[in-house]
Amino acid sequence: MKITELFERGEFVVSAEVGPPKGIHIEHLLEEAKTYLSDITAVNVTDNQSSVMRLGSLATCKALKDEGLTPIFQITCRDRNRIALQSDILSAAALGIENLLLLTGDHTKMGDHPQAKPVFDLDSVSLIHTVKKLEEGEDLGGNKLVGEPPKFAKGAVVSPCSDSVDAQLAKMERKVRAGADYFQTQAVYEPEKFIKFMEKAKQFGKPVQLGIVIPKSAGMAKFMNANVAGVHVPDEMIEELKKDKEKTKAGITGVEIAARIIKECKPYCQGVHIMALGWESKVPDLLKLAEI
Amino acid sequence: MLITQLKSKETIASLAAGKKVFIINCHGCKEVHFPEKEAIELQKELAADGNVTGSITTDYICNPENMKLRLEGHKSEIEAAEVVLVFSCGVGVQTIAEYFEDKKVCAACDTYPLPGFQGVTPLEYDCDQCGECYLNITGGICPITACSKSLVNGQCGGSKDGKCEVDGNMECGWERIYRRLAQLGRLDVLKCPTQIRNFATDDEVAK
Ligand code: SF4
């Protein structure tokens, strides 16, 4: 199922993210996904997230699909040139995977193989353009595909709380013009900024899913503030996380904060995308508290 | 060694279309092959339209001191122009674009590598001889060398406080480009078609 069909029906689309393991044992991931994520619309599978080498996104997507979940195949331009990217995208279609999230990707220097060659033959915009061409029955080299072309829901990302939000909007527009169907955002902790952003992003007419990372501790919040692009956890939230250490450790504070953000932003967006970072088990509680 | 080649006639014509133009030719250093004849021909055609306010031919335009000195005598001609059209390698165009903060500076050439020794690249500007100069859609800042991922369609999501995700000491090249375009009132060039790089160096596949 393409998640764009749900947006078209006016549904509030909920997705969550899982990261494949460093190794071949996928049972735990599948178990968690079945237990905690089977009620939500779709599950994103990250592609060697943060440039750390892991089990592949495509294989994990297929395994999730076999378990009855709807995967979103994340693809970055860091590790593959245009030939490998197109080939993997065709492979996804052949395996019945219809949802894509198309990204530039972190630089190789950020990960656990800093000596690797960064590819970036294409980038997020030209990758979206490429998928659109495949959907029209032609590859990027201008060669015809044999038979019925694939069809996807083409997702992209945007960073609504970035300090250069106008540049983000300009980039978002380029993605829309290249053919992006829907957007997922970077983690949001400042609903006012998100709402302001949505007022401007509305003009593109594409559904946007609010990005949520459940804050696990004050330390994590501070870490994100110092290191994660486009993310700023306000001081009051950090104080809230500090106040009752036990409650925070149990995940209750983080879930409360995240639910509050979702509630506040919900009237302005078309869905929510939860990056649980190992706290998949908290997702059902979060959705309940956010009244979704 | 590097080689500069004129952009297509149509491209150059569209850069100059109906605008007052000042032309700068750099015959460069011994490391650069410059298409002298073709450039003269083309500039004659441009001048025939009566829109050329003036032109100079010089060398080492990439040296800011040298450039300022050479341009001194042409102040009024430059002021009268809406576009400064530069026939030089990518480094030269970047040097001039930085100098004319508020003027539209256009690259009329693409810069390709040639095997062998590469000339000493001066100062803070760098050109990677990508063969398809993007300076006209990036406000005169080279996206190939100023962005760690050499992105040509806008910034990645990685910059933090204006700094590149790869190197905290380096300004994000695309934020610089965005700011420059905003300053020039040329943010509309970001609406250009999706750019796809061409890594074919062989002339026949390159086209
Ligand atoms: S875009 Fe950069 S690398 Fe390419 S020719 Fe222009 S200055 Fe050189």
Ligand code: SF4
């Ligand atoms: S942060 Fe800026 S300079 Fe660095 S890779 Fe991304 S777009 Fe390029």
